[in-house]
Amino acid sequence: MLSVGQIARVGTGVGPGEIQRLDRERVVTVGANAEGRALSAVIGDIQKAIAAVPLPAGYSLGQGGEGEEQQEVFGDMIAAMGMAVLLTLVIPTIYELMDKMRDKVTGLVKRGTGPAAPAKIHEG
DSSP: OOOHHHHSOOOOOOOOSSOOEETTEEOOOOOOOOOSSOHHHHHHHHHHHHHTSOOOTTOOOOOOHHHHHHHHHHHHHHHHHHHHHHHHHHHHHHHHHHHHHHHHHHHHHHHTOSTTSOOOOOOO
């Protein structure tokens, strides 16, 4: 188990004189600056360290700030790439089906049996 002193500089300071809440739940915010390393690497290390710590009942951990935004952006990028691949496969299929339909309708019209065949009018 790691102590806080092994991964952070601990010092005394002045904090807010109020209880912070998020969605009516008490919140304690721990902030950090990642210097000299990629944010994703720092978040990965933090998540590994936190996973090893058992939380008491009723407590939970969450991530915010730039790390949360980065994960959201990556999720959006993956969704956009998925849509691009899907459209790349679907649009040519739609064009092919429309082309086949046009050929069938054209064949029916040429034979005079299709819905677009001119009506014959008989005058008596």
